[in-house]
Amino acid sequence: MKSLQFKLMTVSVGMFFIFSLSTMLQAQTAGAWNIPAKYKTLKNPVAVSKESVADGKDLYSKHCKSCHGTKGLGDGPKAATLDASCSDFSTKKFQAQTDGEIFFQISEGKGKMPAFKKNVPEDNGRWAVVNYIRTQAVK
Ligand code: HEC
Structure with missing residues (x-):
């Protein structure tokens, strides 16, 4: 017993x-994202310029728009098929993150968000995408 x-x-x-x-x-x-502390202060090596924003926009259109939408509102055609929110890049909360934190999110992904260090292997490409995402109007 x-x-x-x-x-x-x-x-x-x-x-x-x-x-x-x-x-x-x-x-x-x-x-929440588990972002290692060192990314918070990581400096963006790609200066914000017309060229880098244009490069970022090209990469964004190719790799991100399907989920995140043309304006980064999280309303791309693929977003509706996911059981996760794609976030809204135009919110103050999102834009309050540092470049390094956004760079980490793009590089490593989480859940339904793919890790782009593979498909956009150049660090500077992912930094250019950060510069482009910074141009989304803040609500
Ligand atoms: C298959 C759809 C999909 C694609 C393609 C995609 N994402 Fe995402 N993304 C997501 C989802 C879903 C989340 C939310 C993940 C979570 O919190 O679990 C997310 C989250 C993010 C975040 C964090 C948002 C926040 O609120 O902090 C950033 C930044 C981001 N994505 C950038 C990008 C960039 C840049 C690209 C292209 C290089 C991209 N994503 C491509 C689905 C996608």
Whole structure:
């Protein structure tokens, strides 16, 4: 009898661990971004210029517009098919992030947001996209 109780307890403790682990993993995909501190102060090596903004716009149209929309409002055609919000780049909250934080998000991705260090392998390309995203009007 005692050993049955022990087994049941072991099973329920095990289930509890699996349950908390899956909740933690879900929080990782759906919750806040886990941005390493060093990115907050990382300096954008690509100066804001007509050229870099135009480069960023080209890359954005090719890789980002389908989800994030022409104006970065998170309303691209693909956004409707995702069970996650694509965010709105024109909000004060979004624009209050540093260039480095946005660079991290673009490079590493999270959940349905792909990691672009593969498809846009040049760091400076991703920094140019940051410069372009900065041109979205702040609400
Ligand atoms: C397949 C659709 C998809 C594509 C393509 C995509 N994104 Fe995203 N993006 C998302 C989703 C979904 C999120 C929200 C992720 C989350 O919070 O779990 C996101 C989040 C972001 C964020 C963080 C927003 C915030 O509120 O802090 C940035 C920045 C971003 N994307 C930039 C880009 C850029 C730049 C590109 C192109 C190089 C791109 N994304 C391509 C779906 C996409």
